[in-house]
Amino acid sequence: MSHQGSSKASAAIRVTAILAAIAVAAAFCYLLPRSNGLVVFPADWTVDWATPLTDWMKYLSRDFDVFGLQFAKITRFLGWLVSQPFEILGGVMGTGFTFYRVDAEPFVIPPLPWTGITICIVLVAHHVGTSRLALWSAATFLFFAVFGLWESAMLTLSSVTIAVIIGGFIGVLLGVLGYRKPWVDALLQPIYDIMQTLPLFSYLVPMILFFGFGPIAALMATVIFALPPMARVTTQALNAVPNSVKEFGRIAGATRFQRTWWVLVPAARKQLLLGLNQLIMLSLAVVIVASLIGAGGLGGDVLKALRSVRMGDALASGFAITFMAITLDRLSYAVAMRRHVHETVTRGWLQRNKLLVSCLAAMAATIALSTVLPALHTYPDAWTVELGRFGNGVVSWISSTFDAQITGLRDGTIVWFLKPTKIFFLSVPWAGFVLVVGVVGWALGGWRLALLGVAIFTAIALLGYWKKAMISLYIVVLSVFASMIIGFALGLWGGLSDRANRALTALVDILQTLPTFVYLIPVVMLFSIGDFPAFVAIVLYAIAPGIRYTAAGIRGVRENLIEGAMMSGCNRRQMIWQVKVPLALPTILLGLNQVVMMAFGMLVITALVGTRGLEEVTLVAISRVNPGDGLMAGLGIAGMAIVFDRYIKALNRKLAHQLGLPVPK
Amino acid sequence: MTTQKAFLECKGVWKVFGPGAEDFATNPGGEASTEEFSAHGLIAGVRDASLSVAKGEIFIIMGLSGSGKSTLVRCMTGLHELTAGHVLIDGIDINNISEKELVKLRRKKISMVFQDFALLPHLTVLGNIAFPLKVQGVPRAEREATARKMIELVGLSGRESYYPDELSGGQQQRVGIARSLTTQPEVWFLDEPFSALDPLIRQEMQSEFLRLQAMLHKTIVFITHDFDEAIRLADRMAVMKDGEIVQMGTPEEFILNPANDYIREFTKHIPKDKVLKVGSIANGSDAPTNDQPLQASASLQSVAEQVIAGDGRHPVIDAAGQVIGSLHRSELGPYLL
């Protein structure tokens, strides 16, 4: 009793402190002139860390040498090393190889025929999954061919494949290291946190410096960006292997190597494959954005089409990316979920490797047949369907028919929500903002959390990014708000109705499969560029966890609590609002956390449609080859994301504690 | 059997979890209660356990959940560093040997069966059973031949190419047992091997276990939380509580002389006539006998009808036919309830 009393009292103190801090901050606004240093961060207080960082990186990439070996040579060698398998794979799948003989006559080895590749994919899909998956894969690859996107699609696929192989290999190694040495894990975790929240654009500039403009730099950036989740999953998966299996390894007298690679890793196989699924999806998303630095492929097609306002082409490539994403996701998921089934009779090599043999046979057959029927080898240009004119027509028809609604929605939202919020964020005095961040942090999780928040926002001010950061923040906050409201409403519906839940689950599955970049295509077509399309894209992308976690939270309320409430005579409405929703709150908050993280993830890409926050700095840094600015601004975004993450987690712990529920994971 | 030389020995084994455990266990630890340990942030998994197991003997460690059985067996296999004490296997102090020698000992001399089977999900039955040999670098053909013999031994023929999750719990544990026998270990540890199984299957597996032991004569440390199982399988047994061994002896000794109320509670519902042997209650007096002789090693239950039906006093003879005592129906009363 007394414990509860004291926790109530301290809660009251905390709320009072927060209100007081807000009051002080508000007082700043009215009492201090804008010329005061506590309102607008004075330019001469800022420090320039970006320029020295840029200089240092440029020095590193040009003149720095390790033991007499030029660093640039090392990176170029690394790039060359990676480019070999990449070029071979790209050549085999899409472009073929062209050599020049001494007499300058080109000598061409053609790539594998498109029909052969399609048949192989279908065979694999059928082997690991259902016939439906096989059918879907067939449709996807036919789509590439019919719409003239075959070569781009194969290039993207090759990039993803190479990135996944390298990222998977390094990720598993790092994960094993983290499992074996807890201190390494403790050291790596915060680094992964930053790596995962650092905007992709920030990686691209240094990669250009080290590897030159082009697909290899994009590939390297992809690997680095997609690596942390794989390493994390590996460590978790190894930790989750049952203790008895680990002990068995030791009792059997296995060496450490044998225990790791013969016992632990295979025992964790399923979770590792699920991690690989994540790695694939992330790599695809990144490879597409990396088209900015010349990765080519489907992402490059979209970018080119958007820049020259060929909406139909952008749409076709966008669909191609979408279909590829869904295919890769379902395929790799099917592989992860595959159960071992014994073989009924001991069979010969041919039968045991049926898949391999039939793939090789299909390839040989299509190659042989294509000498007679060239269309089997290269999809004839004459047969490709041009979506260009048709797509443009559709898009312009939509925008002219619904012009009133579209502009109404856009301008209404801008006037009523975007503008006021932006003005508010820009007018808040920085010192007041930092004060509120500190006090809220203290109220949620004590002085260490407060210190983290204060340090990060002060650093942003010091670096001279305050205004840009506020512009980023306003879009994120508004999008998160909208995502949570819509997501909560839909999730509640899904939590209460089974049918709604099935439909929503299917929707959320698709939303979570699509690469970020895809979301930009329709919004640009409908709403052109600016903060509004960015806002819509972020909401579309970030809404999925809002829906999913709300529904899961409502569904997860324990039966005995519901029965108890029913006994005490709750009606349906009271049951929902006074029992289910409050008890689902910790889970919903977990969803909020994900929504915020995804909103930041999308924010960094919206620079492409013309937002003006920190993300713009990271984008501009690419064209100016200015890694210092890109990294610093990126760290600013990462810092803000991390502050949100820690604050929401602390809030969640508090709430779960007060409701007497376990802290959800 | 108890007269034979000990093959596996624990001498004053302590296992205390928590920081600074060494000092506490060796100093005031001997007297400390569970509360005093936890006041220091320590948990006493095993306290001062001493026992010895003879070659070919089935030694059962029984205790309720959390009483320290698994901790003790982990000490015996070197999975845990001891806080204090010694464990000797075939005269080797396993805490005083190099990592390399420990690996060798584990490969050649010991093996273990786990409660949750601990099979490798990616290997077939054959692959799982051959695995301990693979670890030792035995060539494929040879280790698979050995594994096939083991599969036959545990009655899983025809299931060689199945994967663990295609098998029932009982079948999985048969794989676990076969796997633990492929290296022909001398000491066989089984940590609650049948606890995860349904009662009927459990009985079947217990019989199977006794059948195997009759063929193989391993030195066995078998852990269970089931007193009936302990009584049924044990040559000798120990009961643990809060990390301490409360009583140690043959099943008959437990029935005849429970050390305290805690043990008495377990023995109460055990049908005594099933456990007790004629020899252990035979009257040592050389009163004149006038009825059929009885084998000392027979259970009371098996002779009860015969003894009750007759009026006379039966001579009791040992395996060699020597008379070691006698029995009259009036002496059976206390054991037949």
Ligand SMILES: Nc1ncnc2c1ncn2[C@@H]1O[C@H](COP(=O)(O)OP(=O)(O)O)[C@@H](O)[C@H]1O
């Ligand atoms: N690694 C460990 N760290 C801390 N405490 C442990 C550890 N292993 C076991 N214990 C504790 O030791 C006691 C005995 O556990 P255990 O030997 O597993 O019991 P049993 O096998 O008899 O159920 C329990 O209180 C358990 O919590």
Ligand SMILES: [Mg+2]
């Ligand atoms: Mg146990």
